[in-house]
Amino acid sequence: MQLLKSKMLKWFWLLGFLTCSVAAKEYFVADQQAYQTVLPKLVAGDTVVLKNGVWRDFEILFEGQGTAFAPIKMQAETKGKVILSGQSNLKLAGKYLQVSGLVFKQGYTPTSAVIAFRRDKDNLAFHSRVTEVVIDNYNNPDKQESDHWVALYGQYNRFDHNHLVGKRNKGVTVAVRLNSADSQNNYHQIDHNYFGYRPVFGSNGGETLRIGTSHFSLTDSHTLVENNYFEQTNGEVEIISVKSGKNILRGNVFYEARGTLTLRHGNGNLVEDNIFIGNGVDHTGGIRVINKDQIIRNNYLEGLTGYRFGSGFTIMNGVPDSPINRYHQVENARVEHNSFINVQHLQLAAGSDAERRAVPINSQLTDNLVFNEAGVQPFTVFDDVSGIQITQNVANSAPVAAVAHGFEVRELAMQRLDNGLLYPLSEQIQSGVGRDLKVLKKSDVGVGWYPKTPAIIAFDSGKAIPVSATPEALMSAVVQAESGDTLLLEPGAYIVPKLITIDKTLTIKAKQAQQSILSFERSSLFEIRDGGNLKLDGLTLSGVHSPDAAGNTLLRSKKWGMVHNYRLQVLNCVIKQLNVNHSFDFFATGKGAFADEIILINNDFSDISGNILRLNSEIEDLGIYNAEYVTVQNNRFRNVAGAIAALYRGGTDESTFGPHFTFDNNQLKKVGFGKRNKQKASVFLHGVQVANITASRFEQSAPIVIEHTVGEPKSRIVGNEFITTDAPEITELRVSGPHTAVLEQNQIVQSSEESR
Structure with a gap:
């Protein structure tokens, strides 16, 4: 009898499948209006094919009632050739829906998710699947504006064989939501996805995958996360944040x-x-x-x-x-x-x-x-x-x-x-x-038709391009160069009349050390923008032709609104005469900008009326900061009114890694006594997690000032000389008792013949 029942079920299933197959239709649509016309007609077994090309500002609602053996499908004409750009997104609502072959890039979602398994809070997706879809650097230009790339609601949905890379603005890459009864005990399946590079976010809100939230944390989700590849998903301390029960995380x-x-x-x-x-x-x-x-x-x-x-x-x-x-x-x-x-x-x-x-x-x-x-x-x-x-x-x-x-x-x-x-x-x-x-192999996840390219382009990895000694030649070369290229500057004076914007990975290097002399007539010489990384090597940089105004900067990031992290290296350079007016900084960060690294090695700085590195634009104490790694090594600083570094990370959040500060074998003389240096410090560190200040000489300079906040910070001040310079000042702002910094083998001398 049991065998007879099994055979009958198979025949009914086959009959249903054949019936739907005969009735199923394929709709080829070439524009948004055609799609809107087709959507109400879709029934179980139908397929919508989107024409190859760029679909801009397309908010897709994919809604219908498929069946287990006859889902409703939406797919690209050719996998990877349908590009959703501008302010596009995708919402699924109904049952047994399947989407494949799309690419989201060159834009951002206008709503809270790029892909949402719901139309609204009352219309969710069940037994539905998104597979072989790419989301590539699809970020809101306001880095602190939060969204998800994928939000899973409903039950029994699958997200598999997708490629997600370059989430840079705030918000979880993939979130499983449990905020209604119909989304709990969901038995979702997240498998065989490629989660590519997610840069350090520099504050809370950079998880790659989150299952639930604290509000529903005693609720069971039953989500399976299996055979996914997480490569350099560096957003914050939680790559996967499990905030619900009865989940399985296997084979990743x-x-x-x-x-x-x-x-x-x-x-x-x-x-x-x-x-x-x-x-x-x-x-x-x-x-x-x-x-x-x-x-x-x-x-x-x-x-x-x-x-x-x-x-x-x-x-x-x-x-x-x-x-x-x-x-x-x-x-x-x-x-x-x-x-x-x-x-x-x-x-x-x-x-x-x-x-x-x-x-x-x-x-x-x-x-x-x-x-x-x-x-x-x-x-x-x-x-x-x-x-x-x-x-x-x-x-x-x-x-x-x-x-x-x-x-x-x-x-x-x-x-x-x-x-x-x-x-x-x-x-x-x-x-x-x-x-x-x-x-699991990386080749076994994601899609085979979209490359898993390196996240970071190395300096000096492209062509070496000679540049003649005129500002026009330099500005033209910057525009025409490609990421990874090196501009080799001929000896001479370059008086640059315009701001040079950097939106690629670029090295600017003197052909003969210190013989290429760059000065500038605007408030800044270089501005790093999204996609930009800059290395300067062997140049002489002067503020002699800068405008007579307060607040100039030789280098700066974009003043507001950067979403890409950047890298800055300054090597073997002479930097001088940044003093035409007060508060002339060598480098100043814009608000919201974040550096993966800032490196100063073997440079000579003199006559600066502001700071060398001003990295303190995030003063709201929300756990946000401006640079992950700051390295200052083998430099000489003379007559600097501000601090060598003013590095600030406020708040009590514990989900980030940095900042990290390395200061080694530097020579300082007459640093930090400018009247606008509010901290009266030669080096000012607030909330820095790892600080190593070693083998440096501080002469006739303001003291080191360190303020410890949260996260068990590690500060070492070892093997330094303080000549006519007060001892370091370390304060614990969050815990009682003596400070936790390590001070060893330092010499403090109140005066010297050389200092007089």
Whole structure:
């Protein structure tokens, strides 16, 4: 009887399929009006084909009622040849809909999402699929204007084999929303997607994937995140933020990705068979555990450098009786058969403080493998971890005492197997991941017809272009150059009458060191705009012809509205006479601009009436800042009224990595005493997370001023000379007690013959 029923069901399914196939129609549409005409006619099995070309300002509503065996489809005439630009987006509403082959680029969504699995809050998508779609740098020009690239609502939807790269404005790349009963217990599937480069955002709001929100965090989502590739998804400390329960995250690869897979809220999630490859890149992290009943098993983590909340592995402390949006206590976590290979930091009971004092309980850490080639143990324990049962783990170096009882310390010879992962040579060691663990390839995700190009164009990677010694030749060469090119300037004087805008990766270099002399007649010489990165090498830069007005800058970013991060390098240059009026800065950031790096090496600065680096435009204390890495090395500074660097990161947010400040082997004389230097500092750092000030000489200069805020900042002032210069001033603004900076091997001399 059961066999007869099964056969009858198959016949009914086949009959339904054949009936719909006969009735199904294909509509070829060439413009928006034609699409609007076709939309009401669509029935199960129909297909809409969009003509190849650029569809500008096209807000697509794709609505209908398909069936499991006859979905309604919308697809490109040729995959990748239908471009949605301008202010375009896509909304799906109904059942069994399928979209494929589209590309969103050269624009941004006018609504809250590029792709939304709903028409409005009452009309959602169910059993629908978006596959082989590209979203490429489709960003709102206001970096702080938030949107999602993909918002999943409804239930049983699938987002697969898509290519998403270059999310630069605020907002989660892909968000699973649980803000209605019809979107909870959704069983969505997110698989085989390529999540490409997402630059450091410089504040909260840069997650790549979020499942739920804190408001619905005790609700189950049942979302499957499987076999996706996350490459350099660097937005903030949470790459994936899980804020709901009963999700599965399996078989994903995180490649050189800054941040972690974070079980931020929600209970009963499963994290297994994932691969984290850091290659020693700064702030690459692994998994962070919070809440109840989490299972973390058979994950492979290698070459991760992150620490604190961005560590290779973190179990956090919670807040007693935590409100729904804070940190729930870790309870009944099972962490088993994971491999931690050359992972610098494994942190237990992290975040312990007066508020977060609920230690992990009823949890297990078992059968894990910890191996570090340097033989340095990676554990840091911040509180009582007796609530974690630690057994049958293997390590090649003795862990800290609080966890040592649960580890067998052995000499480990390692070998890399065909899957590219490191395992103990001895197969008798069963700790760590299984030898059959499969590693997803980048070629297996996304689409085959759209390139996965490098995110960053290197300086000096293009052509070398000679430039004759006239301002016209220089300005023309900048316009005509391509990203990666180097302009080689002939010796001579270049008095530039116009602002030179930089919107590509460009090197401007003197053919003979310091013999190409650039001055300018506008308020600035160079302005970096979206897409711009600038390297200056061996030039002489002078403000002698600048207008007699306050607030000039030799270099600046766009004053407002940059969405692309930029890089600035100044090497082997002479910078002088920036003093025609007060507040003449060498470099000033615009509001909202963000530098991945600013590097000053082996330059000579003299007679500056403002700051060298003014990086303090974000003063609202919202956790936003202007530069990730600032490096000042082997420079000479004389007669500078402002600070060498004024670097500011305000607020209490803990989701970012920087700023990082390196100041090494510099020589300062008469720096920081200008009457408009409000901090009266030669170097002013507020909220900087990592600062290293070393081997430098401060003579007749204002002191270093450092203000610590949140995030356990690390400041080192080591091996410096302070000649007729006050000692560094360090203040803790958020915690009581003495400052946490390290001051060692510094010499403080009140006067010298040379100074008199």
